[in-house]
Amino acid sequence: xxxxxxxxxxILIVGSIYYFAVQWLPVLAAAQPAxxxxxxxxxxxxxxxxxxxxxxxxxxxxWRNRDRExxxxxxxxxxxxxxxxAAAALFFGVNAVGxxxxxxxxxAEQVHSVRIEVTGVxxxxxxxxxGPDGNFGRTAAMLVDASEGNPLGIDRSDPAAQDDFLSxxxxxxxxxxxxxxxxxxxxxxxxxxxxxxxxxxxxxxxNIPLRFTADRLGSYDIACAELCGxxxxxxxxxxxxxxxxxxxxxxxxxxx
Amino acid sequence: MLSLLRxxxxxxxxxxxxxxLGIIAALTGAFLSLLMRIHIVWPELELPxxxxxxxxxxxxxxxxxxxxxxxxxxxxxPQSGFGSLLAxxxxxxxxxxxxxxxxxxxxxTVLSFAVLVSSFFVAGGASQAGWTQYPPLSALAQAAPxxxxxxxxxxxxxxxxxxxxVLTALNTAFTILWNREMxxxxxxxxxxxxxxxxxxxxxxxxxxxxxxxxxFADRHLNTSFFLPxxxxxxxxxxxxGAGSPLLWQHLFWFFGHxxxxxxxxxxxxxxxxxxxxxxxxxxxxxxxxxxxxxxxxILGFAVWGHHxxxxxxxxxxxxxxxxxxxxxxxxxxxxxxxxxxxLWHGKIRLAxxxxxxxxxxxxxxxxxxxxxxxxxxxLDMYLHDTYFVVAHFHLIMAMAVLFAIFAAxxxxxxxxxxxRLMNESLARLHFWLSFVGAYCTFMPMHFLGMAGHxxxxxxxxxxxxxxxxxxxxxxxxTISAIVLMAAQAVFLLNLVNSWRSGKLANDNPxxxxxxxxxxxxxxxxxK
Numbered sequence: 157x158x159x160x161x162x163x164x165x166x167i168l169i170v171g172s173i174y175y176f177a178v179q180w181l182p183v184l185a186a187a188q189p190a191x192x193x194x195x196x197x198x199x200x201x202x203x204x205x206x207x208x209x210x211x212x213x214x215x216x217x218x219w220r221n222r223d224r225e226x227x228x229x230x231x232x233x234x235x236x237x238x239x240x241x242a243a244a245a246l247f248f249g250v251n252a253v254g255x256x257x258x259x260x261x262x263x264a265e266q267v268h269s270v271r272i273e274v275t276g277v278x279x280x281x282x283x284x285x286x287g288p289d290g291n292f293g294r295t296a297a298m299l300v301d302a303s304e305g306n307p308l309g310i311d312r313s314d315p316a317a318q319d320d321f322l323s324x325x326x327x328x329x330x331x332x333x334x335x336x337x338x339x340x341x342x343x344x345x346x347x348x349x350x351x352x353x354x355x356x357x358x359x360x361x362x363n364i365p366l367r368f369t370a371d372r373l374g375s376y377d378i379a380c381a382e383l384c385g386x387x388x389x390x391x392x393x394x395x396x397x398x399x400x401x402x403x404x405x406x407x408x409x410x411x412x
Numbered sequence: 413m414l415s416l417l418r419x420x421x422x423x424x425x426x427x428x429x430x431x432x433l434g435i436i437a438a439l440t441g442a443f444l445s446l447l448m449r450i451h452i453v454w455p456e457l458e459l460p461x462x463x464x465x466x467x468x469x470x471x472x473x474x475x476x477x478x479x480x481x482x483x484x485x486x487x488x489x490p491q492s493g494f495g496s497l498l499a500x501x502x503x504x505x506x507x508x509x510x511x512x513x514x515x516x517x518x519x520x521t522v523l524s525f526a527v528l529v530s531s532f533f534v535a536g537g538a539s540q541a542g543w544t545q546y547p548p549l550s551a552l553a554q555a556a557p558x559x560x561x562x563x564x565x566x567x568x569x570x571x572x573x574x575x576x577x578v579l580t581a582l583n584t585a586f587t588i589l590w591n592r593e594m595x596x597x598x599x600x601x602x603x604x605x606x607x608x609x610x611x612x613x614x615x616x617x618x619x620x621x622x623x624x625x626x627x628f629a630d631r632h633l634n635t636s637f638f639l640p641x642x643x644x645x646x647x648x649x650x651x652x653g654a655g656s657p658l659l660w661q662h663l664f665w666f667f668g669h670x671x672x673x674x675x676x677x678x679x680x681x682x683x684x685x686x687x688x689x690x691x692x693x694x695x696x697x698x699x700x701x702x703x704x705x706x707x708x709x710i711l712g713f714a715v716w717g718h719h720x721x722x723x724x725x726x727x728x729x730x731x732x733x734x735x736x737x738x739x740x741x742x743x744x745x746x747x748x749x750x751x752x753x754x755l756w757h758g759k760i761r762l763a764x765x766x767x768x769x770x771x772x773x774x775x776x777x778x779x780x781x782x783x784x785x786x787x788x789x790x791l792d793m794y795l796h797d798t799y800f801v802v803a804h805f806h807l808i809m810a811m812a813v814l815f816a817i818f819a820a821x822x823x824x825x826x827x828x829x830x831x832r833l834m835n836e837s838l839a840r841l842h843f844w845l846s847f848v849g850a851y852c853t854f855m856p857m858h859f860l861g862m863a864g865h866x867x868x869x870x871x872x873x874x875x876x877x878x879x880x881x882x883x884x885x886x887x888x889x890t891i892s893a894i895v896l897m898a899a900q901a902v903f904l905l906n907l908v909n910s911w912r913s914g915k916l917a918n919d920n921p922x923x924x925x926x927x928x929x930x931x932x933x934x935x936x937x938x939k
Contacts, residue, residue, distance in 0.1 A: 190793050227757035255790065346722060353794045356724070389868075
């Protein structure tokens with residue numbers, strides 16, 4: 157009876173972890189992210205079961221063996237190898253099932269995609285759009301002057317830079333692939349889009365590519381996930397997923 | 413206890429001194445975390461003596477909390493403290509191989525501690541870049557208030573610590589290997605852990621010392637190991653040679669991951685001794701335990717990249733590192749199966765050291781299982797740098813090792829105090845309050861992580877909108893943390909009282925089988 161009760165409690169614990177894990181994740185707004193909610197739940201369920209079973213075994217053994225003669229059984233290589241292999245199978249298996257190796261984007265997808273440059277600066281995110289020409293203009297550190305309205309140091313003498321514009325929010329069209337180039341000026345930041353299940357560090361000196369497709373309209377939070385100084389906690393912005401009409405309208409007359 | 417201030421070449425005295433330093437560091441670190449927990453939920457509270465805590469002050473508390481707990485508590489106490497106290501006796505050696513290295517190691521560690529704590533009192537305060545000290549934040553004084561003199565003191569403290577722990581580890585390794593009066597295959601598992609661990613300490617802390625020196629050079633000698641060509645900080649253009657911020661992360665984690673195993677291997681060794689004593693039998697498979705100790709130590713140097721899945725490292729490298737990380741599960745489960753099988757076939761006595769050893773097992777399982785979740789790059793893409801990670805390492809590295817330290821303290825108290833025992837009722841009260849307090853503090857952090865709460869946020873006030881609904885959970889964690897810390901007053905009271913006037917122990921109060929419990933005349937006779 158006691159054993160059954162313990163088992164029931166264990167099942168309740170695992171079940172509630174599994175159930176509540178789904179509740180804790182923010183609304184999903186991305187198509188096929190590398191982080192799969194399903195795989196996360198599977199992992200939690202399997203590992204939750206291991207957690208519960210080992211604790212039940214521990215509790216039962218400690219309770220049962222409080223008053224008995226100790227056995228002299230020596231270890232068995234076979235039993236040890238069996239449990240080690242079982243653990244290896246579980247962990248390697250889960251990892252293999254969950255692995256999403258990146259593939260190069262299809263050329264057609266690249267033509268179709270929206271390009272945005274995201275720059276992290278203590279303690280703000282800047283979103284630069286290339287404008288109608290589709291090309292980003294040059295930037296230079298010596299031109300950076302936030303008080304002059306040029307926080308990214310865009311070189312306005314470059315023809316490609318003429319139509320570049322900055323936005324305080326990350327606006328993207330629904331259903332279209334987005335190609336982000338991630339940069340930082342001062343220290344390392346990390347672009348965290350919880351609803352897209354996406355996180356990527358922005359490292360000074362590197363241009364890091366990042367791709368996603370948002371498939372749910374709405375306004376979502378963006379945070380910084382890498383310690384960047386005293387304002388780290390307050391470094392946030394909004395992601396707005398617009399329908400294609402709204403997005404085109406915003407591109408032509410919104411930001412200017 | 414005052415006699416502990418006097419330098420001594422005696423390894424037992426050095427062990428006690430490391431232990432007391434560890435307690436002081438743990439109390440300081442715990443106090444800082446209390447201030448942090450209070451600031452997270454009441455950011456506008458004015459504290460007596462301290463006043464308002466600013467976000468940057470919080471980051472200073474956080475950096476020093478982690479540095480104290482990692483270096484001076486979970487690494488130094490099991491390895492240098494209990495290693496100095498017990499290793500020689502466990503292998504029936506009459507003394508240390510290099511007592512001078514041992515005593516030099518201790519006092520350099522004391523100096524390192526003093527330098528670290530002094531950084532709170534300089535202009536700008538203590539370093540605010542976290543114990544991982546990622547450049548450019550750690551390399552530039554312009555990047556945050558504590559990154560000026562406070563950061564230099566942090567680096568000096570860590571360099572001193574690196575030298576100190578290597579000196580003590582050399583002594584521990586040679587004491588066990590040269591001075592032992594028993595066959596290798598008869599050594600207690602804790603002695604195996606100390607010798608393997610000493611061999612890990614040397615490369616790990618040498619790498620950290622080298623990386624720290626490079627960072628110091630970037631700060632003061634115009635080198636650019638970790639700084640890219642151009643930076644704009646606070647509107648100021650800073651030109652450097654073309655270095656790489658990622659190089660620091662590779663070097664740091666090449667030290668930083670092995671250090672997790674450097675903390676837990678001696679803890680595992682000590683827990684193995686305690687579990688066998690209180691199961692009234694030998695360990696189930698001695699050979700399996702020794703081989704898995706080696707395997708964990710070696711694999712520990714091949715998994716550093718799993719801290720860098722979102723850093724901009726190549727995704728194929730991520731896959732390699734995640735597979736290697738999964739391999740650590742194999743020797744870890746050999747250990748777990750061994751402990752469970754020893755209990756299964758044993759007669760269990762639930763004295764306080766055993767309760768804490770079982771607590772270690774529980775935290776080892778709970779914290780260990782979230783490792784293979786975070787080690788999957790696709791899942792880490794979301795969970796990295798959230799509270800899920802904070803929950804993981806506080807359970808596996810902080811709570812598991814801390815419970816092993818408590819188990820060892822109650823168990824080897826006669827060796828620590830010179831023949832006394834701690835009060836058993838207070839010890840049990842300490843266990844249950846700490847066990848429940850620790851789970852209530854750290855389990856909910858998994859849920860914060862799942863909800864996407866990034867770590868190292870000084871407050872919710874002013875942070876992203878989606879985090880605001882998590883305030884009640886943060887409040888629950890703060891209250892649990894206060895309970896957990898209050899429980900340590902029970903331990904402290906018991907420790908001080910028992911050290912002065914605890915019950916006198918006979919030669920072998922727990923009926924243990926290992927040589928450190930044999931009276932010295934029997935050791936001499938058995939040679």
